[in-house]
Amino acid sequence: MEKILVLDFGGQYNQLIARRVRDNRVYAEILPYTTDLETIRQNKYKGIIFTGGPNSVFDMSSPHYSREILDLGIPVLGICYGCQLIAWMEKGRVSTAPVSEYGKIELTAESSPMFDNIPSKSIVWMSHTDYISEAPEGYEITAFTPDCPCAAMQNKKKNIYAVQFHPEVTHSEYGEQILYNFLYNVCGCKGEWVMDSFIDSTVKKLREQIGDKNVILGLSGGVDSSVAAALLSKAVGRQLTCVFVDQGIMRKNEGDFVEKTFTSLFDMNFVRVNCGDVFLEKLKGVTDPEQKRKIIGTEFFNVFWNEIRKQNDKGFFAQGTIYPDCIESGKGDAAVIKTHHNRVNTPDDVEFLGIIEPLADLFKDEVRRVGEKLGIPRELVWRQPFPGPGLGVRIIGEITKEKIELLQEADFILRDEMARNGYERNMSQFFCVLPGVKTVGVMGDHRTYDNLVIIRAVTTDDFMTADWARIPYDILAKVSNRITNECRGINRVVYDITSKPPATVEYE
Ligand code: XMP
Numbered sequence: 001m002e003k004i005l006v007l008d009f010g011g012q013y014n015q016l017i018a019r020r021v022r023d024n025r026v027y028a029e030i031l032p033y034t035t036d037l038e039t040i041r042q043n044k045y046k047g048i049i050f051t052g053g054p055n056s057v058f059d060m061s062s063p064h065y066s067r068e069i070l071d072l073g074i075p076v077l078g079i080c081y082g083c084q085l086i087a088w089m090e091k092g093r094v095s096t097a098p099v100s101e102y103g104k105i106e107l108t109a110e111s112s113p114m115f116d117n118i119p120s121k122s123i124v125w126m127s128h129t130d131y132i133s134e135a136p137e138g139y140e141i142t143a144f145t146p147d148c149p150c151a152a153m154q155n156k157k158k159n160i161y162a163v164q165f166h167p168e169v170t171h172s173e174y175g176e177q178i179l180y181n182f183l184y185n186v187c188g189c190k191g192e193w194v195m196d197s198f199i200d201s202t203v204k205k206l207r208e209q210i211g212d213k214n215v216i217l218g219l220s221g222g223v224d225s226s227v228a229a230a231l232l233s234k235a236v237g238r239q240l241t242c243v244f245v246d247q248g249i250m251r252k253n254e255g256d257f258v259e260k261t262f263t264s265l266f267d268m269n270f271v272r273v274n275c276g277d278v279f280l281e282k283l284k285g286v287t288d289p290e291q292k293r294k295i296i297g298t299e300f301f302n303v304f305w306n307e308i309r310k311q312n313d314k315g316f317f318a319q320g321t322i323y324p325d326c327i328e329s330g331k332g333d334a335a336v337i338k339t340h341h342n343r344v345n346t347p348d349d350v351e352f353l354g355i356i357e358p359l360a361d362l363f364k365d366e367v368r369r370v371g372e373k374l375g376i377p378r379e380l381v382w383r384q385p386f387p388g389p390g391l392g393v394r395i396i397g398e399i400t401k402e403k404i405e406l407l408q409e410a411d412f413i414l415r416d417e418m419a420r421n422g423y424e425r426n427m428s429q430f431f432c433v434l435p436g437v438k439t440v441g442v443m444g445d446h447r448t449y450d451n452l453v454i455i456r457a458v459t460t461d462d463f464m465t466a467d468w469a470r471i472p473y474d475i476l477a478k479v480s481n482r483i484t485n486e487c488r489g490i491n492r493v494v495y496d497i498t499s500k501p502p503a504t505v506e507y508e
Contacts (some may be wrong), residue, residue: 248276
């Protein structure tokens with residue numbers, strides 16, 4: 001399969017570069033800049049992209065790479081820091097720019113394989129304090145901006161291209177076309193990365209790997225484990241057992257929906273462990289957020305692994321790990337490179353033949369596309385993030401059965417109204433919170449003293465920062481009206497208008 005290497009020099013958009021390449025139907029993988037040349041040579045990449053990064057190339061402690069990489073005969077594209085790095089490796093001159101560029105800038109581009117099908121003037125996204133003050137010998141400058149005389153350069157003979165701007169971000173008007181041009185005009189890719197072929201080849205691989213053994217998967221009802229379950233079911237059917245732990249703190253009807261989906265649409269053994277009462281008992285009287293989280297996490301671990309022990313099967317253990325969970329990011333200093341793993345730790349006394357992670361090469365949007373193709377209901381495939389501790393972190397103070405039920409009802413109404421009005425997928429995340437606050441109200445001629453419910457809704461790209469979502473007033477009015485009428489025990493609804501930072505998305 002044709003592959004592009006995204007060589008990571010620590011920039012903030014590196015995963016985005018790989019995703020954009022894959023959007024163009026070419027498989028891309030991210031490796032840190034510390035990857036040795038021999039590995040790169042053996043992988044037979046169709047092209048290499050040097051990413052951006054926060055450093056200066058003339059600072060010798062910055063991430064660099066042996067210049068032999070430019071002689072492998074593989075086309076190279078340098079982006080931002082990667083662009084300056086090529087200039088530096090090729091003995092051009094990189095200096096601090098007299099004017100730093102940040103944001104949308106007008107680019108004037110000349111004829112180049114990289115700029116096919118884009119107008120000579122377009123808007124690009126810039127973010128740099130250094131610039132190429134002198135292009136290396138053998139390189140021609142192919143684009144400039146008012147403050148950046150070398151905004152793109154190329155050495156056609158060596159198939160090396162470099163752009164100072166960021167084609168991977170949507171603010172670059174023709175960024176997608178520029179990446180397409182690199183992949184198809186320069187690297188000669190054919191566009192083989194499609195989800196159908198991923199499913200076929202993965203199913204084949206899973207069948208070979210699993211043979212006649214069994215597989216156990218922890219199913220949370222989230223997108224990743226659901227898609228992993230569907231894929232494994234397609235590969236090995238009833239050799240798969242999915243264990244679904246329902247702690248009783250999911251959204252209204254969610255546990256039943258997950259069970260119905262997987263028992264009716266997919267061939268597998270489905271084990272549901274209902275342990276809401278055990279959880280409530282453990283959480284009795286606990287109000288501290290961290291303690292609540294800890295109890296829920298520990299109890300989940302205990303219940304889940306006890307069930308697995310009961311299964312008593314030394315087959316394989318599968319997980320819905322996805323690509324961003326596995327990427328090693330280059331932070332510009334080899335010493336601080338970390339592996340971010342979201343993987344489950346298996347207890348020492350439980351043995352498996354091996355771990356299977358069928359989605360470990362996919363980004364979230366690819367996982368969703370695979371899920372749709374496998375026939376998982378859209379409601380599940382496009383599910384919003386839902387925290388592991390569930391509604392437990394959306395009920396402030398002690399968690400009780402009554403509070404869970406009240407919150408489930410209010411939250412259900414919010415989701416129902418958003419869906420009816422087509423807002424289900426317009427916002428990154430929305431939900432209700434029960435802060436444990438009571439206020440005075442009036443109903444008919446009677447004074448009430450009932451619960452307050454908060455509506456929280458955000459828009460975000462990455463959940464690291466988020467803006468509060470602007471839900472239209474008429475939807476908010478309907479939601480408020482329905483909640484106060486339909487949920488006995490709630491007499492007031494408020495809307496959270498705080499971004500992250502300073503607040504977080506969740507309340508605990
Ligand atoms: P915060 O509250 O940190 O949330 O701004 C950012 C995103 O992470 C989700 N979240 C969690 N997800 N386990 C999870 O799997 C957790 O403990 C957890 N806490 C927060 C949150 O819903 C939001 O999407």
